[in-house]
Amino acid sequence: MRVSPIKGHARLSRWIGPASAWIAAAVVAAVCFFIVGHIVREGYAHVDWKFLTTDPDPSPAESTGGGVRIPIVGTTFLVLLSTLLTFPIALGAAVYLAEYMDERWAVTKAIRLGLEVLAGVPSVVFGMFGVAMFSHGVFTFMSSSGAEGSDVAFGRSFLVAATVMAIHVLPFVIKVMEEAIRSVPLSYRQGAAALGVTKWRAIRRIVLPAAAPGIATGVILGMGLAAGDTAIVWLTLGGTMNMAVDNWWALDQIVNVLRGTGSTLTTFIYFSSPAGEGNAPELAYGGAMVLILLVITLNAAATLIGRARRQTR
Amino acid sequence: MNESLRTPAPEADEAAMLLAELDRQMIRAERALERNTLIDVDNLEVRYGSNVVLRDVTFDVPANQITAFIGPSGCGKSTALRCFNRMNDEIRGFSMNGRIQLGGQDIYDPRVDVTELRRQVGMVFQHPNPFPMSIHENIALAVREHNPRISRDELDGVVEQALVHANLWDEVKDDLKRSALALSGGQQQRLCIARALAVRPTVIMLDEPCASLDPISTARIEELLLELVADYTIIIVTHNLAQARRISDDVAFFLMGRLLEFGDARRVFEDPLRRETADYVRGAYG
Amino acid sequence: MSSEYVQAGGSVTAPPPSIDLTRRVRHASEHLAQPLLWACAVFSGAVVGVVIAYVFWYALPIFSRQALPFIATGDWDTAIDMAWTEPDVIFGALPLIAGTTLTTLGALLVSVVLGLGCAIFLAELAPDGLRRPLEAVIQLLAGIPSVVFGLVGLSVVVPLLSGLVPKDAYDVVTDIPLEGDSLLAGIIVLSFMILPFFVTVAVDSLRAVPRSYVDGGLALGIDRWRTITRIQLPAAAPGLLAGAVLAIARAIGEAIALSMVAGSIAFVPSAKWGLQYFPFMPVRTMASAIVETGGEGMSIPLIHDALFGLAAMLLLASLVLSLAARMIVSWWGRRLALDTGRSL
Missing domain, CATH: 1.20.5 (Single alpha-helices involved in coiled-coils or other helix-helix interfaces)
Known part of the structure; x- marks a missing residue:
């Protein structure tokens, strides 16, 4: 039986496609490494103990001075506060959507659609919404009173920023949590039901503990979003560098701090960059390095938790 | 040496x-x-990583016959099949020793153009896998790949001929633009055979082609294979002993990575040389 | 067991069971849980409604005052300056809309071309030793805050581009000074901000293509690359398109980074002086106009209204894009996956 030859010459055209994919990947990898390397190279020289423990000094004359203590505290504060506001509601909503929701019901359909759509809304829109909404007089308790004699609130404070940030990350956190709850094997629920355990007790004792790592991942990713956002902070935290209260660490000042303005690492970077009023790029890079370390740590934590979860399954 | x-x-x-x-x-x-051998397998050994899945396999597949590979799950019969069109190359950790020749040409020679090999050695999978495209495009896609300058009319002719050969033309001729995924399982499998025929192969290999089909569709495919064997060499992996008995000329019985018995189908089924073959054919295991 | 069931002869029969299937558990938590959870979900939904309604409601004044000229005419920067003192100013958001559109489309083009290659590499071609590190750095890129992108863009990309501005630009382009911080700088920075996002979605949708399609292509003698481009990419198309649409949604909302690198002048770029000047024209996007002016300008009613007009357009665009992505996946995806439940 004769068969036509199967040996062939390698055609050049066959390599063009794969080669272009390799090149694209190489370009992306190079840019990634360049960005991270650049930030580390520029920021490393400026991150020391003094930089971390002194407050920003926004006077133009001393643009090279000052550190990031207040911005670090501000970021921490904002992230914790918004997480505190998000967590219970997100968890409740996620449990409802995953376990109780009747897909046929119009209200629940609308909620799901709304959350999905809101997850794509730019943070600058939330910032606008926040500063306008909380400038109404009724919300004076969240910030301070605005112009003399008018029924207007200042609309910018840690409380306002944290609330707006919570709204911004809420859809995303709910989504991650819902997926975590849904990924708990159905057999767990069936096992509990077969033993006569009621639905809520099964959720609390079996489903939620099993979904705990995924829920934690959602919280951490939400923290990362909050720590990295600039637009909301710039619009709703006051656009200043320092806090309204000097002795912010004192416990009896807590209400004033919450109602007062402040800064975070992102606004510090914006302010210190050549685009901002501070114009001290070396400080901006110092802040950027601290911020990136924070975000990387959060992301790594989320990844580790995710991996641990997969291994226990 | x-x-x-x-x-x-x-x-x-x-x-x-x-x-x-x-x-x-x-x-x-x-x-x-004498035997008009098309594929000559000499001392084949296959490993996945450090796992030896085939060893000491030597036999030859004659042209224009149906050769059936039988044996229990995991015996290596599908692995052997996938060596013939080098689909195993896609599997991580695959390595082999020995030699496989197609019409006297070593198919693992480094100079071999794998795409040309696969054009000549067509394959039909266990589950029908038409592409998510129209019936026409399912066949035309590969034809154009191998013959980029083909004219529209010629292409339509090739598509029609392939569908006729696969006994599918009458059922689909009026809606070639329809999605192939809308066909029934049996029709999809015949489309996959038509797709393989359209690139004018020498060999058609089928890996348990009827595993997910009902008895009527299975009968139609068997009928089709018996028609096609006049023009093509057919290798079929099957779990179904009755099927192997019905359609095959030669039978290769694999067990635990070894080729235990190879020969004329009737002889293997009626007068097996080895006890294991006898037990398997009798239905003792598998 | 009590002794009355022991019958004569010593045999024991079970007591007749008393089962009351209507008995209900009466833990307070059982009754509280569901309404409470429902309240959480409804509250979350209500928040969505409030945000959307608020933004659209407060955008009404500018649209009822100016109607079409708000989006069709071209004066923004001077209008904002005047609005601090003058009582009646006409705003024109056209340059901002042009800025947003141009930066978004440019960045989309770059990130889709680069991202598709990268995704194919990650999903199909990369050896394990390269795939894992590349996936890790792309995740890292996704985590870098936008202000940091702005900073790097401002101190690396902008100086680089300012050297490339045509030398005669000052004499030829008389309307506007051309600098390194420009449309092109904005596109470059924005590309790499949306790239990780697109790559992640693209890799997922490529991996979701059933392996049997790829095997089928290879077994017909179609080579690896052609199998990817002719079979795998079309099958993954709905996911890829949805990813691109969501990437657009991200790009139009990007504020800080673009306000840092794209020139921050509300200007409609024009090619009337020659195409070589076009990339170096400054732009200002809707989102950056909000973040730049909103800090202090919100107390001026005119500016407040104008910015809400911008916010409403951004919100509308992102709503439309999210819904579009959803529909693409559900309609087109369902058409492609027709009957696959049975056959695959």
Whole structure:
């Protein structure tokens, strides 16, 4: 039986496609490494103990001075506060959507659609919404009173920023949590039901503990979003560098701090960059390095938790 | 051979060994001529990582016959099949020893154009896998790949001919633009056969093609294979002993990575040489 | 067991069971849980409604005052300056809309071309030793805050581009000074901000293509690359398109980074002086106009209204894009996956 030859010459055209994919990947990898390397190279020289423990000094004359203590505290504060506001509601909503929701019901359909759509809304829109909404007089308790004699609130404070940030990350956190709850094997629920355990007790004792790592991942990713956002902070935290209260660490000042303005690492970077009023790029890079370390740590934590979860399954 | 060169053995030994090897090759070649061998498998060994899944496999597939690979799950029959069109190359950790020749050409020669090999050695999978495209495009896609300058009319002709050969034309001729995924399982499988025929292969390999089909669709495919064998060499992996009995000329029985028995189908089924084959054919395991 | 069931002869029969299937557990938590959870979900939904309604409601004044000229005419920067003192100013958001559109489309083009290659590499071609590190750095890129992108863009990309501005630009382009911080700088920075996002979605949708399609292509003698482009990419198309649409949604909302690198002048770029000047024209996007002016300008009613007009357009665009992505996946995806439940 004769068969036509199967040996062939390698055609050049066959390599063009794969080669272009390799090149694209190489370009992306190079840019990634360049960005991270650049930030580390520029920021490393400026991150020391003094930089971390002194407050920003926004006077133009001393643009090279000052550190990031207040911005670090501000970021921490904002992230914790918004997480505190998000967590219970997100968890409740996620449990409802995953376990109780009747897909046929119009209200629940609308909620799901709304959350999905809101997850794509730019943070600058939330910032606008926040500063306008909380400038109404009724919300004076969240910030301070605005112009003399008018029924207007200042609309910018840690409380306002944290609330707006919570709204911004809420859809995303709910989504991650819902997926975590849904990924708990159905057999767990069936096992509990077969033993006569009621639905809520099964959720609390079996489903939620099993979904705990995924829920934690959602919280951490939400923290990362909050720590990295600039637009909301710039619009709703006051656009200043320092806090309204000097002795912010004192416990009896807590209400004033919450109602007062402040800064975070992102606004510090914006302010210190050549685009901002501070114009001290070396400080901006110092802040950027601290911020990136924070975000990387959060992301790594989320990844580790995710991996641990997969291994226990 | 190298061993004998290094040892201080007399030249006579070397010559004797050479002669013996030559003799062996001659015998194989003669037999191949007699049997009109198309695929010649010599001492095949396959590993996935450190796992040996096939060893000591030597046999030959004659042209224009149906050769059936039988054996229980995990015996290596699908692995052997996938060696013939080098689909195993896609699997991580795959490595092989030995030689497989298609019409006298070593298919694992580094100079082999794998796409040309796969054009000549068509394959139909266990589950029908039409592409998510129209019926026409399912066939036209690969034809155009191998013949980029084909005209529209010629292409339509090739598509029609392939569908006619696969006994599918009458059922689909009015809606070639329809999605192939809307066909029934049996129709999809015949479309996959048509797709393989359209690139004018020499061999058609089918890996348990009826595993997910109902008895009527299965019968139609078997009928089709018996028609096609006049023009093509067919290798079929099957779990279904009755099917192998019905359609195959030669049967290869695999067990735990070894080829235990190979020969004329009737002989293997009615008068197996080995106890394991007898047990399997009787239905003792598998 | 009590002794009354022991019958004569010593045999024991079970007591007749008393089962009351209507008995209900009466833990307070059982009754509280569901309404409470429902309240959480409804509250979350209500928040969505409030945000959307608020933004659209407060955008009404500018649209009822100016109607079409708000989006069709071209004066923004001077209008904002005047609005601090003058009582009646006409705003024109056209340059901002042009800025947003141009930066978004440019960045989309770059990130889709680069991202598709990268995704194919990650999903199909990369050896394990390269795939894992590349996936890790792309995740890292996704985590870098936008202000940091702005900073790097401002101190690396902008100086680089300012050297490339045509030398005669000052004499030829008389309307506007051309600098390194420009449309092109904005596109470059924005590309790499949306790239990780697109790559992640693209890799997922490529991996979701059933392996049997790829095997089928290879077995027909179609080579690896052609199998990817002719079979795998079309099958993954709905996911890829949805990813691109969501990437657009991200790009139009990007504020800080673009306000840092794209020139921050509300200007409609024009090619009337020659195409070589076009990339170096400054732009200002809707989102950056909000973040730049909103800090202090919100107390001026005119500016407040104008910015809400911008916010409403951004919100509308992102709503439309999210819904579009959803529909693409559900309609087109369902058409492609027709009957696959049975056959695959």
